[in-house]
Amino acid sequence: MRAFDLTPLYRATVGFDQIADLMDRALASDVGQNTYPPYNIEKTDDDAWRISIAVAGFSENDLAIELKDRSLHVTGRKANDDSARNYLHRGIATRAFERRFHLADHVRVTGASHENGMLHIDLMREVPEALKPRRIEIASQGKTDANLVEAKSVN
Numbered sequence: 001m002r003a004f005d006l007t008p009l010y011r012a013t014v015g016f017d018q019i020a021d022l023m024d025r026a027l028a029s030d031v032g033q034n035t036y037p038p039y040n041i042e043k044t045d046d047d048a049w050r051i052s053i054a055v056a057g058f059s060e061n062d063l064a065i066e067l068k069d070r071s072l073h074v075t076g077r078k079a080n081d082d083s084a085r086n087y088l089h090r091g092i093a094t095r096a097f098e099r100r101f102h103l104a105d106h107v108r109v110t111g112a113s114h115e116n117g118m119l120h121i122d123l124m125r126e127v128p129e130a131l132k133p134r135r136i137e138i139a140s141q142g143k144t145d146a147n148l149v150e151a152k153s154v155n
Contacts, residue, residue, distance in 0.1 A: 022102070036097055037076070047125040048110075051101060056117040057094040063119060065112055072101040072109065074119070106131075 039053040051072075055063060058076050066073045078094040103123070111122045 034097075036093060036095070037099070039099065041101075044122075045124075047127075049107075049123045051121040051123065053099065053119045053121075054117060055114070055119045057092050058119075060114050063114065065109070065119075065121060067103075067109060070103045070105070070107075072103055072121070074099045074101075074121070 037054050039051060042050050042052070044050050051074075053074060055076055058078060062076055062078050064073075064075045064077075066075075075096070075098045077096045104125070106127050107123050107125045109121060110124045113120045
């Protein structure tokens, strides 16, 4: 049994629905999930990654990369080959495919390249200035009393 009830999470938290959706997607993996084309995800820096997809037989015109609502869609559609070829063995798959990668907040695509049958997509996390940690000055007591007038006691 792989079903988990995330209802208590929804009742006790606010704003964490993205984490629950991520868990739902991860736990709902099908046994017959498509593994074509193969790909690698490598960490190239603390806040940078590279997705490499094996796309042998596809040209740049056959491939499309699109970013929709924090989801990276990579599709490949091979144009119909009109030439009549007589294959003795056909082991290079050129069937259409679609791969989706869900990106975290503030992760953006910085570039893509196609070389030697590999499609490389570079990603980087760029945290906005408002979300970066910042140091807060602590006011001392002497600074707040600086505007008071000095008084002398009469007795």
